[in-house]
Amino acid sequence: MSKPLILHPDRLFPVHATTRAIARRLYAEVASLPIVSPHGHTDPSWFAHNHNFSNATDLLIKPDHYVFRMLYSQGISLEALGIRQHKNSIPQPSPRDVWGIFASNYALFRGTPSRQWLDHVFATVFDIDVALDTDTADYYFDTITEKLQQDAFKPRALFERFNIEVLATTESPLDNLTHHEAIQNSGWHGRVITAFRPDPVVDPEFEGFIDNVHALGQLTGENTSQFAGYLNALRTRRDYFKQFGATSSDHGHPSPFTADLCAREKENLFQHVMRGPVDAPTAELFRGQLLTEMAAMSLDDGLVMQIHPGSFRNHNQTIFEKFGRDKGADIPIPTEYVRNLRPLLNKYGNDPRLSIIVFTLDETSYSRELAPLAGHYPCLKLGPAWWFHDSPEGMRRFRQQTTETAGFYNTVGFNDDTRAFLSIPARHDVARRMDCGFLAELVADHRLDEDEARELAIDLTYSLVKNAYNL
């Protein structure tokens, strides 16, 4: 007989009765607040077309690199999981078979946030009350897949059911935002906005960079063979993105390196990177200069900058060649912020109109670099625990290591940063529970009064993110 699936109402709360009671009271204040999701990777076409999702596997496994990387790490091939290859030479396994592999290996996820998110989805979205294992695999597959055919499980219906106040997607400057336009024109009131992610046209190491810059010129009518025209083209696209709700730009550079070159150096560097393959330091210099240019544009147009550095992308060459990007093979690297951000900060860092939200995959920078920087510069705010660290222990370390130097008010609430639409409520719920637990501990050892903690719980859940992203 299978085990029941139960989401305990006190999950993730501190175990001591006094502290748990405080955490419960704080959580009660924020549990039902709307979800504000200012940074993520859901597909806007879902909300434009509002088609039903297909089946459990295509929705919950294949797009979720957290899930399939863990299976892969234990020797299960990506082919067996039906992950799409560049050349699909072999027959695809059936979604049901893939689900069966996943179910029979579900124990691998014990102790991971994926397990918590998935159980939350199973229990709250699909009303399943038995635990996932080999025996219940088919029941799960059938139940989920059947429900997905219902109207109540269409993207817009789920968006509303999830109580999402605003959801940001992320697009390239070359994207014409047709899905966002369709949403805007559809009369549906759901607020799905875009964010400006210029990596394909500002990173000389991005696949197709030169072509991308030419395409950017054609799209905007600017002369992108000169640096001035290139910057104008970027400005034009930023304005276009703002028409579809964008309040932020997002920068996924390998490092937070910034530069502040003079006009002639900038033109020369631009011509250099546009002539063809450049060495790594040149590419880094260009990306660094572009961050500074983006800060200048932010001062004009008010877009908030997000810097997401520190990932060694596509570390596994074989997997990249066969399956492409975002296959669970991006690995964090040590990341330095103090010297890297200085050129930008020395140019614009004291202007309170500028707003830069910095993230890290290198937790050592929390207490050493990021909290001291955010605790001084008016333009800097700290993004929440990110990606690998978007987990109970990761969130706890974030608060423990940043709060004493940066305070709570130099942080910006939670980002789910996910492709996994159904997991959004689960992820926000984990963040709310962990923040309430952290605050409860400060109350329990008398570092904070409970009325202050209550105010903070609401700020961390709702107010800070709204303000930081101008939403």
Added chain:
Amino acid sequence: MSKPLILHPDRLFPVHATTRAIARRLYAEVASLPIVSPHGHTDPSWFAHNHNFSNATDLLIKPDHYVFRMLYSQGISLEALGIRQHKNSIPQPSPRDVWGIFASNYALFRGTPSRQWLDHVFATVFDIDVALDTDTADYYFDTITEKLQQDAFKPRALFERFNIEVLATTESPLDNLTHHEAIQNSGWHGRVITAFRPDPVVDPEFEGFIDNVHALGQLTGENTSQFAGYLNALRTRRDYFKQFGATSSDHGHPSPFTADLCAREKENLFQHVMRGPVDAPTAELFRGQLLTEMAAMSLDDGLVMQIHPGSFRNHNQTIFEKFGRDKGADIPIPTEYVRNLRPLLNKYGNDPRLSIIVFTLDETSYSRELAPLAGHYPCLKLGPAWWFHDSPEGMRRFRQQTTETAGFYNTVGFNDDTRAFLSIPARHDVARRMDCGFLAELVADHRLDEDEARELAIDLTYSLVKNAYNL
């Protein structure tokens, strides 16, 4: 109606009843022990002149970069806070207005040690029993400012009331220590001693370095145009500092790099740095050689060395130019100790007469480098959690990450390292509470007997610091 201000007697203690009871018992043993403050930045003129402090703002906000950096990070200008500029072109805001800004932004400090220190000062030094907020701003300003006019709030009276057994200030070799001399000649029994901080004459990148070295020569009658005379001048000043109680030197280098050059290389390097601006590696080499020279002098004269590395000073160029040093814009950087300290350690590290206390702003070095080094070399001891990490969570991490490898007895008790005189009892109280809490946890899970914990609590509070600093 304003909230009461209450310092809970169990603040910062572990929440579990058993553990809290142990912590309480341990704390009872150490709560009233005298304060030994072997490293800090209070102004000796306070104790020489014993004039009254002026007002709440000038005493508690303007000199405290922990306080005004947090306000600055949220967009409040330093001008609005009355921070003194090099050229005071604009009119200064009134102290009362500055206090009002501070009070109405006091929520920014939630969860920070500044909040805890300040509340402790308000409650215990000024007997205030309502919480600080916009409504109580004037009451606070008036109460504090009025009390500061009383005899009981003069520097010496507070020193005595705080039960300070010894307080070290920090001076440059170019300082003639007139204030210390005045204290010594005053008949007052308070023990205020100096510490020897030679950065202005050993760091080629220090403002005015060459002039400083010339001044050092004039002050000592040594020929500081030769390395030998320069070293003699330093020796002479160390002896002079010892007359005013100095038992330690202090070194605020960017890194703990040390060097061990031969005599000819040293002379050449000295001539090089004295000729004028040098590149960064040359400056680093000179500083590194000087650390080794200082260790040699310590072997002769018994001064304990303190090494305080790892701060990128004056990161914000605009703020530095307008307002100068120590304006909350010093940011920690990654700091390596193993290769950097080796030249010095290989020369003198096995001599048990030498005593070097190492600090860090890079917490990653605790378990990886510093605890293993201090757990081996007879000359090395670990300074406490420092600066940004001088906080409940920072202290907890320090003990959790150093104790198992270095033990308790290779640490040296607490340093308050502060300019904020009134906060000294608060800071020591936080350290005592956190140490008692940490020990209580070791007792509660049976890693330590309570009688051992009691002995340790006293050692960590009092005995270790007295021994380590020869006080």
Added chain:
Amino acid sequence: MSKPLILHPDRLFPVHATTRAIARRLYAEVASLPIVSPHGHTDPSWFAHNHNFSNATDLLIKPDHYVFRMLYSQGISLEALGIRQHKNSIPQPSPRDVWGIFASNYALFRGTPSRQWLDHVFATVFDIDVALDTDTADYYFDTITEKLQQDAFKPRALFERFNIEVLATTESPLDNLTHHEAIQNSGWHGRVITAFRPDPVVDPEFEGFIDNVHALGQLTGENTSQFAGYLNALRTRRDYFKQFGATSSDHGHPSPFTADLCAREKENLFQHVMRGPVDAPTAELFRGQLLTEMAAMSLDDGLVMQIHPGSFRNHNQTIFEKFGRDKGADIPIPTEYVRNLRPLLNKYGNDPRLSIIVFTLDETSYSRELAPLAGHYPCLKLGPAWWFHDSPEGMRRFRQQTTETAGFYNTVGFNDDTRAFLSIPARHDVARRMDCGFLAELVADHRLDEDEARELAIDLTYSLVKNAYNL
């Protein structure tokens, strides 16, 4: 009167009653499971000869660098502790006198794992019921030394009493494994196996490297003046080690750097390192290439690779010259895995037949690099908290910082990695207690069901290590 020595049955368990009760129940399932020790440094001659150990000091102090480094750090000379020097010019202190020094300084170990291991040995192996201090020093020395003369305290008897299922030692390829042969031929059923540690013949900076490679040629009849013959010689020795139970190789490089050179570059590099002293980058390149060669051999012969990087060996030059290796002066350094392991991983990392267990002394790599790598690559597993981090707090940090990304099933159970034979049960007991405590916390805040935790407790104690090391 001396204090009693009591091992509390709940030691190291979480203090909260609910959590402690869960931890107790989990621990009850694993407390008496056999010990599997796949990596360590005990002396196989003990089990070959089965002679009695000599006395308390020679068994418990002199070989244990954890113990004497702490005493040394507090100014007690290694000479006074009877540590053997290269030239023994001074008379050796008596074992009893050394024991007396140790006993009277036992307080130094408060809060360290050595204290816990030693108390466990005293209480469970020698049935001592008073605490060690100056007064009980002689009683301890006599009791231990007398018991060591009994048959029940001979190495094989202790091995059986400790319920050790398998114990791996570590040998150089130049070792002829006579002790292992003697054990195999003795008829004794104890499973003592070797592990292949090729550092002396693959690290150009190892003392006597060139001679070692020549000796390797003579031992195997291969022509080790060519790279092909050298590789053959290594293969031959690996096969020889497999005859004596080896299931793993072990690599103690300064860094986890790997290389993937072409055939001609490899031959040239080999000729270069065999000609004599090489610079540091060349040595590093050779070691890095050899790791890749070892991975290739593992694919053929099935030996599991262990990589133990990140120690700056023999940091204290004076101690090294007088006393040699392993004298408590090895200090961890920052260690990078992402770029360093990539050449090897890109060549063999997707082959599920390959198994590489990676260790670290740099805890910052847990969440940033190692968990993400092990959570993706099929060949990678994470070794447990190692050396300085083989302690309650170190183990807690390991689980807290790796589990959410790598899960439990990309880890390999516990390694004691010790020379201190008698401490093996103590060390495994600490690991079991800490794992049960960690799991209990996940159960108590509802991240895991207790039945899953029970399964995990057994896996972490027994199943994972058996599988990972093919035992």
